[in-house]
Amino acid sequence: MITSWRKMDLGIKNKRVIVTASSKGIGFATAKRFLEEGAKVVISSHDERNLVRSYEKLKEISDEVYYVKADLTKPDEVKNLIDKGSSILGGLDVLAYVTGSPKPGNIFELSDEDWYQGFNLLLMSAVVAVRESSRKMTKGGRIILSTSITLRQPLDNLDLSNVIRLSLAGLIKSAARQLAPKGILVNGVMPGWTLTERVDQLVKDKARREGKTEEEALKEIIKDVPLGRPANPEEIANVIIFLASSLSTYVTGAIIPVDGGYLKAIF
Numbered sequence: 001m002i003t004s005w006r007k008m009d010l011g012i013k014n015k016r017v018i019v020t021a022s023s024k025g026i027g028f029a030t031a032k033r034f035l036e037e038g039a040k041v042v043i044s045s046h047d048e049r050n051l052v053r054s055y056e057k058l059k060e061i062s063d064e065v066y067y068v069k070a071d072l073t074k075p076d077e078v079k080n081l082i083d084k085g086s087s088i089l090g091g092l093d094v095l096a097y098v099t100g101s102p103k104p105g106n107i108f109e110l111s112d113e114d115w116y117q118g119f120n121l122l123l124m125s126a127v128v129a130v131r132e133s134s135r136k137m138t139k140g141g142r143i144i145l146s147t148s149i150t151l152r153q154p155l156d157n158l159d160l161s162n163v164i165r166l167s168l169a170g171l172i173k174s175a176a177r178q179l180a181p182k183g184i185l186v187n188g189v190m191p192g193w194t195l196t197e198r199v200d201q202l203v204k205d206k207a208r209r210e211g212k213t214e215e216e217a218l219k220e221i222i223k224d225v226p227l228g229r230p231a232n233p234e235e236i237a238n239v240i241i242f243l244a245s246s247l248s249t250y251v252t253g254a255i256i257p258v259d260g261g262y263l264k265a266i267f
């Protein structure tokens with residue numbers, strides 16, 4: 001069933017792509033899918049060792065992969081990533097923006113400093129990345145921001161995400177309107193539970209703390225997912241690929257849930 005999309009020409013070959021926070025998880029899967037489609041890709045993260053390890057893995061798929069270290073909590077490093085990344089690629093066609101995970105906690109547990117850090121990580125990095133990357137897209141382009149289902153439905157103990165990520169909806173809508181005349185389409189995806197290293201760790205911790213098997217712990221986490229399982233990161237990446245492809249030329253300002261049916265609200 002899955003082999004057919006691999007054979008389709010998605011119009012991504014030779015596109016110049018930057019994927020942020022891509023040493024692991026959703027970002028890594030996204031970079032991998034772009035490379036499989038023949039794009040030229042700059043990956044990035046704030047830990048050089050992880051970054052180089054992932055770069056080596058991706059090199060097995062294509063020689064057209066490069067890396068630039070950047071801490072998304074630092075606006076000047078985000079700007080440098082876009083400047084340096086597009087200079088390596090000789091321009092920019094696609095920004096696939098992913099970010100690191102915010103610190104867990106509720107409003108009574110998180111300090112003011114945690115909020116400023118969360119603001120920089122989840123929102124300011126996106127503002128700078130959208131602004132700077134759109135300046136590099138001289139012949140139109142695609143900007144895809146990967147956010148979270150928390151943008152539509154809060155999750156317990158994730159208040160930084162619940163509160164700050166809402167702003168990304170405003171950013172996506174505003175940027176989509178402002179950049180449409182330049183031929184730049186701006187969209188978002190909202191991943192639901194996705195089996196990345198981080199979630200795998202979360203499952204292991206929960207199992208250990210509650211004296212359950214990992215299978216039981218995972219079952220509990222995904223009990224409200226109608227499809228009855230978490231996503232694998234490639235399933236999020238595939239929707240990002242669609243939004244970057246020649247199949248989505250009339251889609252802008254959209255924020256697509258990729259959540260196995262988790263969100264109940266109609267709008």
Ligand SMILES: NC(=O)c1ccc[n+]([C@@H]2O[C@H](COP(=O)([O-])OP(=O)(O)OC[C@H]3O[C@@H](n4cnc5c(N)ncnc54)[C@H](OP(=O)(O)O)[C@@H]3O)[C@@H](O)[C@H]2O)c1
Pocket residue numbers: 020021022023024025026027044045046047048050051070071072073098099100101102121146147148149190191192193194195196197198199
């Ligand atoms: N997995 C899920 O179920 C799920 C669901 C909805 C939303 N999300 C969100 O999607 C994003 C990715 O999640 P994931 O599960 O793929 O996480 P992950 O596997 O832990 O990967 C996170 C990535 O972010 C990078 N990163 C962390 N802090 C950074 C920073 N300050 N600057 C630059 N890069 C940084 C990490 O790289 P280094 O450590 O190498 O820097 C890594 O490449 C997160 O924002 C998460 O909250 C995840």
